[in-house]
Amino acid sequence: MDPVTAMYVAQGMHGLAYGMILFLLASGLTLIFGMMGILNLAHATFFMLSAYLCYQVIAWTGSFWLALLIAPIVTGIIGVLLERFLLRKVHAFGHIGELILTVGVSLVILESVKVFWGTESLPVQIPNVLQGLVTAGGLDYPIYRLFIIGLSLVILIVLMLILYKTRLGMVVRAAVSDADMVDALGINVPLVFMLVFGVGTWMAGVAGVAIAPILTVFPGLADQVGMDAFIVVVVGGFGSLGGALLVAIICGLLNSYGVQFVSQLAPVLMYIFMAIVLVFKPMGLFGERE
Amino acid sequence: MNILETQGLYHDFSGLKVLFDVNLQVEPGERHAIIGPNGAGKTTLFNLITGTYKPSRGNVVFKEKDITGAGPWKILRQGMGRSFQITSTFDRMTAFQNIRLAVMSTRGIRFNMFRKVDKMQNVTEEAEEILKRINLDGERDIQAGNLSYGKHRSLEISMALATNPDLVMLDEPTAGMSKDETHYAVELIRRLTEGKTTVIIEHDMDVVFSLADRITVLHHGTILATGEPCDIRDNQAVKDAYLGEMGGEEDVCY
Amino acid sequence: MMNKMLKWILWLAGFVFLILYPKLFGIYYSNVFVTFAIFALYATSYNLLLGYTGLLSFGHAMFFGTGAYGTALALTHISGFPLIPALLAGALAAAILALILCPIMVRVGGTAFAMLHLAFGGLMYVLALKLRHITGGEDGIGGFDIPPFSIPGIVSFDMTDPLQFFYFAMVVLIGSIWILWFFTKTPFGQIMIAVRDNAKRVDYLGFRVPQTKAVIYVFSGAFCGVAGAVYALFQNLISAEDGFHVMTSFAPIMLTMVGGIGSFFGPIFGSAIFGILEELTTRYTERVELVFGLVLIFVIMFAPMGFVGTVKMIKEKWFTRQGV
Ligand SMILES: Nc1ncnc2c1ncn2[C@@H]1O[C@H](COP(=O)(O)OP(=O)(O)O)[C@@H](O)[C@H]1O
Numbered sequence: 077m078d079p080v081t082a083m084y085v086a087q088g089m090h091g092l093a094y095g096m097i098l099f100l101l102a103s104g105l106t107l108i109f110g111m112m113g114i115l116n117l118a119h120a121t122f123f124m125l126s127a128y129l130c131y132q133v134i135a136w137t138g139s140f141w142l143a144l145l146i147a148p149i150v151t152g153i154i155g156v157l158l159e160r161f162l163l164r165k166v167h168a169f170g171h172i173g174e175l176i177l178t179v180g181v182s183l184v185i186l187e188s189v190k191v192f193w194g195t196e197s198l199p200v201q202i203p204n205v206l207q208g209l210v211t212a213g214g215l216d217y218p219i220y221r222l223f224i225i226g227l228s229l230v231i232l233i234v235l236m237l238i239l240y241k242t243r244l245g246m247v248v249r250a251a252v253s254d255a256d257m258v259d260a261l262g263i264n265v266p267l268v269f270m271l272v273f274g275v276g277t278w279m280a281g282v283a284g285v286a287i288a289p290i291l292t293v294f295p296g297l298a299d300q301v302g303m304d305a306f307i308v309v310v311v312g313g314f315g316s317l318g319g320a321l322l323v324a325i326i327c328g329l330l331n332s333y334g335v336q337f338v339s340q341l342a343p344v345l346m347y348i349f350m351a352i353v354l355v356f357k358p359m360g361l362f363g364e365r366e
Numbered sequence: 367m368n369i370l371e372t373q374g375l376y377h378d379f380s381g382l383k384v385l386f387d388v389n390l391q392v393e394p395g396e397r398h399a400i401i402g403p404n405g406a407g408k409t410t411l412f413n414l415i416t417g418t419y420k421p422s423r424g425n426v427v428f429k430e431k432d433i434t435g436a437g438p439w440k441i442l443r444q445g446m447g448r449s450f451q452i453t454s455t456f457d458r459m460t461a462f463q464n465i466r467l468a469v470m471s472t473r474g475i476r477f478n479m480f481r482k483v484d485k486m487q488n489v490t491e492e493a494e495e496i497l498k499r500i501n502l503d504g505e506r507d508i509q510a511g512n513l514s515y516g517k518h519r520s521l522e523i524s525m526a527l528a529t530n531p532d533l534v535m536l537d538e539p540t541a542g543m544s545k546d547e548t549h550y551a552v553e554l555i556r557r558l559t560e561g562k563t564t565v566i567i568e569h570d571m572d573v574v575f576s577l578a579d580r581i582t583v584l585h586h587g588t589i590l591a592t593g594e595p596c597d598i599r600d601n602q603a604v605k606d607a608y609l610g611e612m613g614g615e616e617d618v619c620y
Numbered sequence: 621m622m623n624k625m626l627k628w629i630l631w632l633a634g635f636v637f638l639i640l641y642p643k644l645f646g647i648y649y650s651n652v653f654v655t656f657a658i659f660a661l662y663a664t665s666y667n668l669l670l671g672y673t674g675l676l677s678f679g680h681a682m683f684f685g686t687g688a689y690g691t692a693l694a695l696t697h698i699s700g701f702p703l704i705p706a707l708l709a710g711a712l713a714a715a716i717l718a719l720i721l722c723p724i725m726v727r728v729g730g731t732a733f734a735m736l737h738l739a740f741g742g743l744m745y746v747l748a749l750k751l752r753h754i755t756g757g758e759d760g761i762g763g764f765d766i767p768p769f770s771i772p773g774i775v776s777f778d779m780t781d782p783l784q785f786f787y788f789a790m791v792v793l794i795g796s797i798w799i800l801w802f803f804t805k806t807p808f809g810q811i812m813i814a815v816r817d818n819a820k821r822v823d824y825l826g827f828r829v830p831q832t833k834a835v836i837y838v839f840s841g842a843f844c845g846v847a848g849a850v851y852a853l854f855q856n857l858i859s860a861e862d863g864f865h866v867m868t869s870f871a872p873i874m875l876t877m878v879g880g881i882g883s884f885f886g887p888i889f890g891s892a893i894f895g896i897l898e899e900l901t902t903r904y905t906e907r908v909e910l911v912f913g914l915v916l917i918f919v920i921m922f923a924p925m926g927f928v929g930t931v932k933m934i935k936e937k938w939f940t941r942q943g944v
């Protein structure tokens with residue numbers, strides 16, 4: 077294997093792994109924003125919060141695996157509380173109300189994080205089993221990235237199966253697409269919304285834990301990745317998990333190869349891609365609703 | 367010479383065929399009523415004529431010009447006004463402001479950004495005059511959304527007429543009105559449309575026979591008959607399809 | 621008659637107040653006031669679009685930032701460029717951006733409109749960050765000469781003197797807000813309000829709705845640009861963070877909501893409330909943003925009609941109680 081190809085593959089792996097984390101974050105947002113139509117600008121803040129919780133759990137217990145279990149669940153619970161006690165009440169004011177509320181919540185969480193953990197970036201160690209590389213076909217793959225890709229795929233598949241193959245999934249899809257109808261059928265729609273919101277936030281939490289060892293943990297995490305996640309949801313098409321996956325991977329690859337070819341301008345590529353798609357398809361690649 | 371003609375008009379809503387081969391002809395100066403059961407396609411026909419939708423097939427000709435597919439704003443500027451079955455006014459603006467917008471439109475005041483509209487004396491006067499004519503001068507500064515039902519409907523109808531069109535299309539102007547309100551509205555319409563070509567969708571047969579010069583019957587998306595009130599009343603097909611039970615009242619035709 | 625008198629007296633009082641303001645409160649609070657006025661204009665321009673067409677944009681920072689960068693670039697690269705043309709350069713740059721975007725933007729509505737702006741706003745932000753040789757990247761553009769405001773041979777005001785700049789900024793900002801207010805009172809303004817109320821009927825009255833929205837869009841963009849231009853002059857610095865960040869896009873929405881949506885003056889009250897809040901909290905804590913966050917949550921949960929709406933409600937309640 078010549079070094080040039082090896083480098084391309086390595087970059088591709090980086091891009092894919094980033095793309096998958098982006099997808100984890102974005103698919104949570106697809107549930108919340110794309111399917112339920114709730115504008116949640118605190119989504120990326122939850123992602124950041126989970127990274128901090130991950131750091132904290134590791135600091136206490138020394139176990140990354142425990143952190144991967146606990147941090148997203150705690151984050152999800154906070155999400156459920158947000159939906160149950162605040163968001164639900166401002167739904168009547170449309171996106172503006174949700175924007176004001178979730179920006180407010182973001183600020184409160186962000187500032188609290190700074191109070192508790194400071195503004196320094198905090199390192200998170202990859203557990204031993206996930207360190208190092210595997211070699212196959214003359215190429216080296218970093219294990220942690222493979223792990224992230226695998227984890228994301230598992231979550232995606234489980235989510236798809238639940239959504240499209242189970243009764244629960246059917247109820248959820250019906251509830252988010254025609255709440256009044258389902259309400260009339262005697263299904264507890266608010267409960268369904270709360271659950272879906274919780275799952276979406278939980279996924280942001282998983283993404284937060286996954287990214288912690290790569291980027292370290294710092295308050296700016298939300299800013300850096302949050303916008304990208306929104307873009308993925310919007311460009312992929314509202315409520316389309318497949319669209320989100322595709323666009324997340326494109327963004328990840330654009331990012332990593334972009335760095336190689338146009339270095340500084342890599343992020344610009346992504347925004348141009350997005351702007352072009354939205355100009356021609358305002359509802360995103362696979363979106364139809366409005 | 368017809369002022370308005372539809373030529374072989376077809377329309378369907380994503381597969382649901384609503385109108386087929388409708389050839390409506392309206393003569394200048396007449397009051398032309400369109401009747402037909404609910405769901406016959408009367409409102410859809412209005413929507414095609416006034417530019418809400420583009421017909422699937424066929425043409426709309428107004429004053430010898432083909433206006434098929436033109437937008438509502440363009441058709442209005444050619445001299446066709448319209449009122450709606452479901453009241454559609456500016457509910458958070460006052461009755462006066464509603465009418466004033468129509469007056470502005472007639473006078474071609476659109477992109478003027480250099481004068482206060484309140485200072486435009488002649489516009490104000492004309493709008494107030496119209497309010498007086500429709501007996502709404504007492505409600506001048508009440509928001510349209512807060513008017514009583516009858517007054518709100520009057521405003522709806524008057525906005526179509528305030529742009530001073532050559533042809534006015536009224537979609538069930540008396541919809542939902544009480545007996546008294548209907549009576550009042552009919553007199554209002556009669557007065558305001560004097561000398562104007564009017565196409566009116568109406569369910570109340572008393573109103574139809576007292577107002578209309580000619581009647582077109584629409585049934586299942588196609589025209590069953592067109593003619594003077596007496597002919598329509600005597601038309602067997604119409605009787606069978608629609609008027610049926612009304613055949614007994616003969617006193618209208620002399 | 622009495623009403624007219626009262627109006628003039630109020631105008632005069634406001635005028636005298638502004639003249640005396642720097643004397644009464646000193647330079648520090650004059651600068652606070654300028655910041656307030658900049659955001660008041662920014663939010664008012666934004667609200668022209670949101671309040672009068674219902675179009676929610678998540679990317680108006682691009683007009684604010686373009687105005688700021690336009691002015692800063694003109695002053696950096698053209699030596700001896702006078703003040704007013706520099707200000708107009710910023711406004712014009714923003715207006716042109718709006719003009720370029722409006723054919724795309726007025727085609728879509730609702731969530732897609734908001735997201736399209738988020739996307740273009742994000743694009744402008746990364747461009748400002750990454751095109752270093754033009755925009756100075758993270759550091760932005762600063763330290764350019766602020767020319768005096770002069771009418772040759774008659775007067776010349778030194779704009780680096782905070783006091784004189786205060787008066788200049790007041791004239792520009794309050795003048796702009798007045799123009800926007802006047803705008804809502806013209807026939808076009810009536811059409812604008814009508815579009816907000818019932819766009820379909822506007823169409824049926826012979827007015828063209830997309831064109832109306834496009835004009836409002838460009839107007840809104842241009843005046844956001846003026847606010848940005850004054851900001852650049854005031855700070856003598858503009859960075860990607862201040863100019864184009866999403867939070868800069870969200871700022872006018874928050875100011876409008878807190879002040880009161882659906883009212884022309886709501887955004888101004890909102891800016892004042894946030895200005896005062898910031899002044900008060902910085903005395904006690906560094907966590908100003910925490911307080912802002914709590915205020916936003918409080919407002920949307922308990923006073924969603926904002927300041928103006930709440931005052932109105934209280935007034936109505938008071939009056940009905942008096943009536944009983
Ligand atoms: N926008 C629309 N989309 C789908 N179907 C419609 C639409 N508007 C009307 N229809 C259908 O077209 C038929 C005719 O409706 P309409 O023209 O409103 O009847 P009318 O005014 O004679 O009562 C009805 O079956 C109605 O359900």
Ligand SMILES: [Mg+2]
Binds near residue numbers: 408409410451
């Ligand atoms: Mg109808």
